[in-house]
Amino acid sequence: MVKRTSHGAARCPVARPLDAIGDQWSLLILRDAFEGTTRFSAFQKSLGVSRNILSVRLRNLVDHGILDTAPAADGGAYQEYRLTEKGRGLFPVLVALRQWGETYFFAPEESHVVLVDRKHGLPVRRVEVRSQDGRLLGHEDTAISRIGERSTDTT
Amino acid sequence: MVKRTSHGAARCPVARPLDAIGDQWSLLILRDAFEGTTRFSAFQKSLGVSRNILSVRLRNLVDHGILDTAPAADGGAYQEYRLTEKGRGLFPVLVALRQWGETYFFAPEESHVVLVDRKHGLPVRRVEVRSQDGRLLGHEDTAISRIGERSTDTT
């Protein structure tokens, strides 16, 4: 009877996305999508997730406009899942998460460059947080202030 | 009997953090922590989450070394929760997520600058993904390639 709280109407732009990606699998699905994966079975094989969960997660991502489905592309008889523009907008999030994971979840000799820009063939160095005037803000000295405050509520 | 899959031993640096932050509340707790929140009740009041869940999530974040607890600071008789260096390393992730949320989950007139660098008093502009030579990689042209590949496995 007590429904789980949705963040979709929250005033904070950090909160709303959590309905779409705040779980154990969605970001990994999107990681594979950025790698070029489009097929249901390819996701399933890469992730090792059970198919019913993959089905639910894919539908949730489609419902949130992060992925869409196209009838076919390589002649296969089934759909393919593609990143929308909104979905591609998650790239900095994945890079930032990956950077953090590599720094704090792996031993030094375990770390390697594995992010490559597909267009230029360049490895991705890092995600940088910059202020309005372009100054680089070191995260050690930086904090989020009043992050949840909004001026209006159109929800 | 069938345990949920842990990503802690995954080879991918995007995957491992999901045990720590892959849920509906952890990133919001950390958002508040960046705002300066340290007390249990302050988190609870800000988030509206039930106290038992908050307790479990805080302990999970402490277990992952993202927060730590200090005996007291303002003379209060209880603990306070503080970001560790590892926790502060999540700042780019939160900024990137917030940027994406603001762009795709809010109407234009609903959006305002709410990220402020505490030290310089400057609004945070955006998160940028750059290559090794410092070139800015637009996320429209960019994809993650071989993101999950690791050279060694020291787990």
Added chain:
DNA sequence: CCGTATCCATTCCGATACTG
């Protein structure tokens, strides 16, 4: 005031069987 423990409903996830 600061949490923890308990109870319960919902959700997530894994295994598997099934349909097209």
Added chain:
DNA sequence: CAGTATCGGAATGGATACGG
């Protein structure tokens, strides 16, 4: 191959009662 349906167990989350 591409999913969906069903089942059971585990985890999440909400309401609330309880002890420090």
